Amino acid sequence: MKYAFTEIFDIPKLTELCESFTRINGTVTALLDLDGNVHIKTGWQPICTQFHRLNEKSAARCLESDTAIANKLAQGEKYNVYQCKNGLVDVAVPIYVGNQHVANFFTGQFLFQPADHSYFHQQAKELGVEIIPYMDALKKVPVFSEDEIKRIMTFLVALAQTIGEMGKARLDLLRLSEAERVQNAALKRKTSELKVAKQALEKLASEDALTGLCNRRYFDKTLSQEILRARRYQHSLVLCLFDVDKFKVINDTYGHGIGDAVLQHISTIVLNSLRKTDTVSRIGGDEFSILFPETENEHIEALLQSICNKIANTQIEINGYQIRVSCSFGTASSEGGNLSERELMERADRALYGAKSEGRNQVMHFSSLLQTTSLLS
Ligand SMILES: Nc1nc2c(ncn2[C@@H]2O[C@H](COP(=O)(O)OP(=O)(O)OP(=O)(O)O)[C@@H](O)[C@H]2O)c(=O)[nH]1
Structure with missing residues (x-):
């Protein structure tokens, strides 16, 4: 027995x-x-x-x-x-x-x-x-x-x-x-396998395949959540949009494959410079975003400037080519969550456009864009 x-x-x-x-x-x-x-x-x-x-x-x-x-x-x-x-x-x-x-x-x-x-x-x-x-x-x-x-x-x-x-x-x-124990153990095993599969699936669904950063879908979801949070707790939230300068030239000069590798290099530089709580995503071809929750603009100005400098000063070596690129950055604050997602995006986008217009390879906040505009007008 x-x-x-x-x-x-x-x-x-x-x-x-x-x-x-x-x-x-x-x-x-x-x-x-x-x-x-x-x-x-x-x-x-x-x-x-x-x-x-x-x-x-x-x-x-x-x-x-x-x-x-x-x-x-x-x-x-x-x-x-x-x-x-x-x-x-x-x-x-x-x-x-x-x-x-x-x-x-x-x-x-x-x-x-x-x-x-x-x-x-x-x-x-x-x-x-x-x-x-x-x-x-x-x-x-x-x-x-x-x-x-x-x-x-x-x-x-x-x-x-x-x-x-x-x-x-x-x-x-x-x-x-x-028999119940055996069944429970099998069930537990299946559940944890499913959990792993679900996590892998979620990662796939939220990850940008080229750079490994978060993708546009994940960014959109996180932006709405963070706006709500900022509104509820009256926190400030900063959105930064950045874009590779004259990226078309890189593609045209070295080919699309090398262009991809450049995007990967830039992603690594940015990712390594941020806190875990900041979300960096690739939201378009050569366009990226960073969400800084519970942050005032003046706290990240220096950080973004140093990232901007790091990118510009890095000589990227790919397939024997030595390539230098720069990025332009536009930032906007949510003002205690009072702005909608669309308004915040628009402001950051306008700031980015301002940085491009002012000669690229720089960081511009929406508020200084307003000053520039009023000085000009
Ligand atoms: N290598 C590569 N290129 C891409 C990808 N997605 C978009 N592009 C290219 O990125 C370029 C983006 O160019 P634009 O943003 O319009 O302009 P730009 O040349 O970067 O110039 P500025 O943004 O004005 O500084 C286009 O040539 C696209 O074809 C991608 O996944 N890989």
Whole structure:
């Protein structure tokens, strides 16, 4: 059987039951599995525990008796009454779980007739045990009539059957919960596989394939969320749009493939210069955006200027070509979330256009664009 004997049988409960049985009629009980392990033992007679089971010679006979009685039960007997090799009577009943014989329930260590003193006296001598204590232990051995034993056996057979049925119910429960465990583990595995697949899918759906930055779809979603957040908490939010200067020339001069590699270089420079909370996306061909949540424009002016310088000062080497590019940056603040997405985009776009008009390779904020415009007008 796959499960331990003690998992299937409630040994403490059965022990309580056997103890009361012993208290009622003085008979002993024992529950042994088929490997001979004793799981329950109540009311055992001192003649057995202190003499027969301890003395080497008689203990060998105990084992012989136990084996003989167990073998009889293994042949399918309902119960077996057995004259043990040390002169007492033992009775055993098999316990079946389903149709599997798993244990034997014993009673015994009694006599059907008053003890033959001369026989036991002789046995004590043969075993080499002290005669007086041995004969005192013999006096404690109960004598039952065959009728009494028949009544006891009727009870024990029913008890053994009940124990077997309880074991079966427990076994079914164990098998069921194991099947459930296996099913749950499979379900858990599937769920985590699905989670990984979903994450991969989400990443794919939100990532720009060329640069690995966030894509336009993700940017649009994040912009609306950030606008809402800025509005709710009256935080400032800065949107920066930037675009590669004269990128068409790069494509026309070196080819589209090299143009792609340039976009990748620029992405890496920008990404490495930002905090994790800032979202940088590629929103068009050579057009990018950065969202700076909970940020005032004056806090990022220097940062954007340094990114602008870094791009312009980096000599990009691709396929033996040494290429220099620059970018123009336009920024706009959401003014505590008071602007709509469209308004914020428009302002950043106008600032970017302003940076391009002012000679490219620079950062322009929407507010300074207004000053420039008013100075000009
Ligand atoms: N290599 C490459 N080029 C792209 C991609 N998407 C768009 N482009 C090109 O990028 C160029 C963008 O040019 P524009 O933004 O119109 O102008 P520009 O040359 O960058 O000049 P300014 O923006 O005015 O400084 C066009 O030639 C597009 O064909 C892309 O995925 N890879």
